[in-house]
Structure formats: C-alpha cells, structure tokens
Amino acid sequence: MADPQHALKLWLSQKLEVHGAITAAAEATGMSKDQLGRSKETEADDPKKRRRLQPHEIEALARHFNELPPGFEGMTNWLPDGRAASRQNGEPLSSGKTFSTFDPDQPDVIEDEGMTHGSETGLRGVPDGASPQLDVTAGMGAGGITVVSEGVRGKSGMTFAAEDISDYWRVPPVILASMGNVKPTDITFVPCQGDSMSPTLLEGDVVVVDTRHRWPSPDGLYALTDPFGGIIVKRLHVTDAGTDEDRVVMVVSDNAKHETRKVTINDLRIVGRVLRKFGIVG
Incomplete structure (x- = not known):
C-alpha cells in the first residue's frame, strides 16, 4: 500500500539536502535529527527506519522553510505573512480563494482569505x-x-x-x-x-x-x-x-x-x- 505521506516526505527530503539543513530544522522545530531522518524516508524496508510526520511537526516545518508542503497548500496562516512565499512545480501556490456562502439559492461570494472553521483560527465564511x-x-x-x-x-x-x-x-x-x-x-x-x-x-x-x-x-x-x-x-x-x-x-x-x-x-x-x-x- 502506498504511503499517504509519500509526497510530503519527498518535499522534506528535498528541503534537507542542503548542507546544515537538518541541524537547522531540528533546532527550529524541536525534532531530533533522527526523527527528521526517519520522517523523510520512503523506501526503507525496515519499518523502524520510517516515521510518520505528526500534524504539529508538519506545521513547524512549513513555518521553518516558509513554504507549504504538498497537501497543505490551503494553510496559508502557517506562514509568517499569511501567504505562500515559494513556488511548487514552477507555479505560484494557490491563493486560497474560497466561497463565503453555502446557500445554493444565493450567488457565491469569493473571498481572498481561505475559509476555515476551528477554535484556534476562528470562523471565516x-x-x-x-x-x-x-x-x-x-x-x-x-x-x-x-x-x-x-x-x-x-x-x-x-x-x-x-x-x-x-x-x-x-x-x-x-x-x-x-x-x-x-x-x-x-x-x-x-x-x-x-x-x-x-x-x-x-x-x-x-x-x-x-x-x-x-x-x-x-x-x-x-x-x-x-x-x-x-x-x-x-x-x-x-x-x-x-x-x-x-x-x-x-x-x-x-x-x-x-x-x-x-x-x-x-x-x-x-x-x-x-x-x-x-x-x-x-
């Protein structure tokens, strides 16, 4: 069965290729170097050499690299300026424009801020x-x-x-x-x-x-x-x-x-x- 975090791990692996990147990421996120190394592993046969990234770690990594990983393009609130500063596949990340109404009898109003619903972020839309x-x-x-x-x-x-x-x-x-x-x-x-x-x-x-x-x-x-x-x-x-x-x-x-x-x-x-x-x- 395919790893549901495969794309995420490839993204992390690319980010950690730069010399000194794993040390800097460990200091910024609170993860150990061993955790980071196992979190980016996709092909190891031994399950102990692989590790699933936890939600708070994904957010911390996004903040550290100032880039939203695959599958989390809508979480622009994770970045310092609320916008995706990097590009993926040569194209800008999604602006996160969303609909502000669920009423099928009313015209859809598009907002620049992504719609969210959560205790931490509050209500939008x-x-x-x-x-x-x-x-x-x-x-x-x-x-x-x-x-x-x-x-x-x-x-x-x-x-x-x-x-x-x-x-x-x-x-x-x-x-x-x-x-x-x-x-x-x-x-x-x-x-x-x-x-x-x-x-x-x-x-x-x-x-x-x-x-x-x-x-x-x-x-x-x-x-x-x-x-x-x-x-x-x-x-x-x-x-x-x-x-x-x-x-x-x-x-x-x-x-x-x-x-x-x-x-x-x-x-x-x-x-x-x-x-x-x-x-x-x-």
Missing part, C-alpha cells in the same frame, strides 16, 4: 455559532476524499478548508451542553455509509465528532483518516503491547464480517472522538 459538515462520507471501509488540516490536539478543533465543507449545522445550546459543553467550533458533522460499523452506525447516519479529542483514550468510536485520504469510523481499543510511542491499537469494526486490524498508535491519524449520532429511525 461560516455563520457564527455553526458547525461544519464535511463533504465526505465517513466511509467505514469506503471513504471519500478530503483534505483535513490539523488543529492543536486537546486544545483546538481541526480546521477545514472551504472545499471540504458541504454545509453547516446550528446545534441548540442544550444539545451542546449534553455533549460536555462543547463549542460549535469544537465539533464537525460527518455523514456515514457502508456496513462495517453496523448495527451501531448505519448508512445515512451522521456522526458528531469532537475534533479536539485525537488520542484514543478512553476506548470508543473515533473518526480516522484512511490511507486514501477518506474518513472512516472505527472502534479503537488500546492494548498493553508496545511502548508509549508505538503502542498497539485494535481497530475494530462492529460488524463481525469485517476484520479487526492491529496498528501502532503512530500509524493512526485520528480526526476526533465520536460524541453522538443523528440516525434513521425505522
């Missing part, structure tokens, strides 16, 4: 007090394609580019309170399809995901990205096997017809914990 619905199905084995930008785990929810948001929800305060007094900026709504989480989740259900909660504790339902960039919902169970850095996690489908997988915690990209579902009554 989404009504106050609203939560986004991703334009991707929580495929539970199938998954659509989306580009998800990270927030700060435990502090702020994920931030999604405009092209990844299909609509928004206004949740009554009493419902937000019942979910632990979450803020609208803490949650996102993800439609589901497929049968691998049946009978817990059925096709047509919509799950509410707390995007601040991106560590699999306690055990329960979590939204994850799959190797193809889609979003899936699975039940996670942390085992005692492995160390803190490579703890083994059971990725469980509630439908017994689908296999349970074992992965290390570093191989998981958790979007957030599932808090509620809006389901079909029948």
Whole structure:
C-alpha cells in the first residue's frame, strides 16, 4: 500500500539536502535529527527506519522553510505573512480563494482569505455559532476524499478548508451542553455509509465528532483518516503491547464480517472522538 505521506516526505527530503539543513530544522522545530531522518524516508524496508510526520511537526516545518508542503497548500496562516512565499512545480501556490456562502439559492461570494472553521483560527465564511459538515462520507471501509488540516490536539478543533465543507449545522445550546459543553467550533458533522460499523452506525447516519479529542483514550468510536485520504469510523481499543510511542491499537469494526486490524498508535491519524449520532429511525 502506498504511503499517504509519500509526497510530503519527498518535499522534506528535498528541503534537507542542503548542507546544515537538518541541524537547522531540528533546532527550529524541536525534532531530533533522527526523527527528521526517519520522517523523510520512503523506501526503507525496515519499518523502524520510517516515521510518520505528526500534524504539529508538519506545521513547524512549513513555518521553518516558509513554504507549504504538498497537501497543505490551503494553510496559508502557517506562514509568517499569511501567504505562500515559494513556488511548487514552477507555479505560484494557490491563493486560497474560497466561497463565503453555502446557500445554493444565493450567488457565491469569493473571498481572498481561505475559509476555515476551528477554535484556534476562528470562523471565516461560516455563520457564527455553526458547525461544519464535511463533504465526505465517513466511509467505514469506503471513504471519500478530503483534505483535513490539523488543529492543536486537546486544545483546538481541526480546521477545514472551504472545499471540504458541504454545509453547516446550528446545534441548540442544550444539545451542546449534553455533549460536555462543547463549542460549535469544537465539533464537525460527518455523514456515514457502508456496513462495517453496523448495527451501531448505519448508512445515512451522521456522526458528531469532537475534533479536539485525537488520542484514543478512553476506548470508543473515533473518526480516522484512511490511507486514501477518506474518513472512516472505527472502534479503537488500546492494548498493553508496545511502548508509549508505538503502542498497539485494535481497530475494530462492529460488524463481525469485517476484520479487526492491529496498528501502532503512530500509524493512526485520528480526526476526533465520536460524541453522538443523528440516525434513521425505522
């Protein structure tokens, strides 16, 4: 299976080719030279020689090199002046122009700033007090394609580019309170399809995901990205096997017809914990 971070690692490898670059990057990002070396490795047969870049590390590297890596072109707020100062493939990076309305009956208004929705960056282009619905199905084995930008785990929810948001929800305060007094900026709504989480989740259900909660504790339902960039919902169970850095996690489908997988915690990209579902009554 192809490494979903392949393009990102090629970008990092190119940046670290310059003499002294790895030392400077280590000092600027807080990563060790060994971590940087393994993070850019794409072909090593030994998995211990490869390493997946974490979201906060990607942001730190983008700030250090003053260039947005592949797949993160919309995160212009990572750069000092809010704009992409470098070019990729000989062309300027995307300006990040996005639509400011989701109303199909109203003309689209294009803004220069990218639309975002997150506790850290605030609201742009989404009504106050609203939560986004991703334009991707929580495929539970199938998954659509989306580009998800990270927030700060435990502090702020994920931030999604405009092209990844299909609509928004206004949740009554009493419902937000019942979910632990979450803020609208803490949650996102993800439609589901497929049968691998049946009978817990059925096709047509919509799950509410707390995007601040991106560590699999306690055990329960979590939204994850799959190797193809889609979003899936699975039940996670942390085992005692492995160390803190490579703890083994059971990725469980509630439908017994689908296999349970074992992965290390570093191989998981958790979007957030599932808090509620809006389901079909029948």
